[in-house]
Amino acid sequence: MSRFRPLLPGGHLQTLGGVLARSFLKWPFPSEDIVVEAGHDVRLLLRASWQEKGADRPALLLVHGLEGSDEAHYLVSTGVAAFRSGWHVVRMNMRGCGDSLSLCPQLYNAGLTGDLRAATEWLASRVARFAIVGFSLGAGLTLLTLARERRRLPGALKAASAVCPPLDMTRCADALEERANFIYQARFTGSLCASYKRRQRRAPERYELGRERGITTLRQFDDVITAFYGGYRNAEAYYQSVSTGPVLAELERPTLVLSSTNDPFIPLESVLHWQLSGAVTLEITKGAGHVGFVGPSCAPRFFWAADRVLRFFEQIDSLSIGI
Secondary structure (H helix, E strand, O other): OOOOOOOOOOHHHHHHHHHHHHOOOOOOOOOEEEEEEEEOOEEEEEEEEOOOOOOOOOEEEEEOOOOOOOOOHHHHHHHHHHHHOOOEEEEEOOOOOHHHOOOOOOOOOOOOHHHHHHHHHHHHOOOOOEEEEEEOHHHHHHHHHHHHOOOOOOOOEEEEEEEOOOOOHHHHHHHHOOHHHHHHHHHHHHHHHHHHHHHHHHOOOOOOOOOOOOOOOHHHHHHHHHHHHHOOOOHHHHHHHHOOHHHHHHOOOOEEEEEEOOOOOOOOHHHHOOOOOOOEEEEEEOOOOOOOOEOOOOOOOOEHHHHHHHHHHHOOHHHOOOO
């Protein structure tokens, strides 16, 4: 596997450049819309693209990050690379994300491991073997699910990968409040507040009108909305509950954790000090930003992380494509 060779210098250019380089990517293959029941009034939209030949091939389940969807640029780039390599590809939307708002106008958060488990159970009913790759918040959800649901996850799940997971949510929220990160803070907060208003209009009996007013930081949103409606005491209690660093020692399935030395809002020191189980491979990529990894790749639009993830899975015998 070739090492990462950054085409852009610095964490901010990598992060923003990755968005710009891949922003126009669209899913090019036929897909089937699947609605998975994940609990009371919880319906998840999955979009599955199946290989025409080779029903025994493995599937890749992709999980997006904060305010993403099945159309997120990093999901599309990774999925296209996987599909071209012979994988079935399933792109999952968290609650109410993307085109699933009408199905389930509920808030999502990083602790809803039952949702991802429901998606894995459905996928296990269709294929004999599959892997998961999550990005950013979806990477955290993937790791948390591997730990908390490990006794209930299907045996067909053979491996996982987490790209830029927030292992310490408190440290990440702190980092977002630094002056240099104002653009990310503003983007996340603006998008989250707009998403809350859409959900409130769909479910006024569930969500309070105007509760998002005056929110200017991610921590404020998580305190006033995420924690309040998610059953947590406050934002810090939420962060402590869903931070995935402490669970890395509990993972039993082969798992690649892929991070970067200059991620603008996931401090390197928040990644390095956790105990790892023997199943976990932690790789710190030099100069890749946050889900940037803008460098030469087989995946569309210079997404080296997709290449690395697929190579990791291909080295696991139970996920061999065999073509």
